[in-house]
Amino acid sequence: MEFFSDLVEYLEINGSVVLEALRDHLYIGLVPVVIAFVLSLPLGFLVVRFAWLRVPLLTLSSILYTIPSLALILVIPGIVQTNILDPNNVVIALTIYGLALLVRTTADGLGSVDPAIVQAATAMGYKPVRRWFTVELPLALPVVLSGLRVATVASVSMASIAALVGIGGLGQLFTRGFQLGFYPPPIVIGLVLSVLLAVAADLVIVLVQRAVTPWTRARQGA
């Protein structure tokens, strides 16, 4: 019981710090996913449209994914000329990771669309752009959105690393707990909020997925 009273006490004193950490975490964790998702669509299109791009682009994205996150965050300010404490360093790093995951799933999703359906659309008189947005992309969505779920959860949990380079986020609560000699309340609060955030983001995507892909739940005899 002492633990819970410590927890409450910690929140009472540091409530604004925790809220700020949550807000920062939302920004550093989710903005990269949104950017990566938007960028992955044209890249996925290119991979499917130009088969020769597939191996180099997907290999490159795999290599990017293997770069240690801390190293990447420390190198970025040197490359894009930002302040070492700029949260956008982390946003850029996480965008790269998100993109590395999403290019593959978006390409897989677009590649999984039955060519006969695309041909039928062409034969109906669709022009390429409209066909892509109204036939190919919707049919790729089940796979694309599954990839987005994975990338989102990964991004939210990776965002904790920002604290190690002195940028905010829920990771800050972990470092603070360590500095206080393994004082549990901030660590537990950071952990719980981080998990809740990931679960909530995942849930939002699932709901969106259900709303925009109703046909995937339609089955024979329904």
Add this chain to the structure above:
Amino acid sequence: MIEFDDVVKTFPDGTTAVDHLNLTIPDGAITVLVGPSGCGKTTSLRMINRMIDPTSGTIRIDGKPVGDTDPAELRRGIGYVIQAAGLFPHRTVVDNVATVPVLAGTSRKKAREQARELLDRVGLAPHLADRYPVQLSGGQQQRVGVARALAADPPVMLMDEPFSAVDPVVRDGLQQEFLRLQGELGKTIVMVTHDIDEAIKLGDHVAVFAEGGRLEQFCPPDQLLADPGNDFVSGFVGRDRGYRGLSFSSAEHLPVEPADTVVEGLRLALDGDGRALGWDGDGSTGGRLPTEGTFTASDTMRRVTDLAILSPAGAAVRVDASGRVDGLVRHAVVAEHLRTRQLERLRSHGRSTAGAEG
């Protein structure tokens, strides 16, 4: 009218899919392109709506080269039905059917209204309109595919193996209904199939292609069965072409004997209305034997021949429009009738060959 004028299609790997094709496809009729795989029939079909462009030569619809029209515009004016329907899985049945009108600028609401009418026309229950394709049977999906192709009321319809993905019983029903629909609509239809029986059943004209994209013969199906132009065509048409050709021959001029004629010791029993009950013998054959069916003067020789073979008396029973028996035809008479007809045909064919060469 769709004209192929010296059309050649060579693919980048060097294979010739279509080899100097000259073909005029008439309006308001079903023309079936048939042949083994790799014969260029599908390539020929797809060149009509520019899914594939020819290497050389010209294709014209009503005198206008298809290459002069923007491909998307051209395609919206040509219905297209493919194997397994090719429906959009993410759209409901009604939205699938409304596709082309919406593309052409009709409001979604109006296009959906028209789509519902079309679904009724192809024999689909209204409650299916709001389902997704995956919730329909193969036969139902194919009907939706036909409705979708008809939605913009195009004068020309292309069909690529439209009935080959459904089981034989369903296929037969779809084919019958397709012929009924075409009877109402009178579209210019070009259909591709590898199934010669389907070609003969559905086509007003049949174009037989051989490997390498050569057109071997183009004529109505009865002529194809009676006079295959060369060994390839007769081989492709099959061994029982004589029997199948009977489908195109009317029983109208077949001489009949009176219904009370005793045939092979059997006499046809009639009820009070003059309908056939069965064959009665002299006692040695046991009880009354079945007739196995009757035919009318508008039936085909195939039906008559079949009935004569099945009949215990070796005679087919003819009835009038109201079902009253008005005569019998023994199989000897059927055989003699067919022999005379074939002799006439060969003589006239001999003359026409001489005429063509002279």
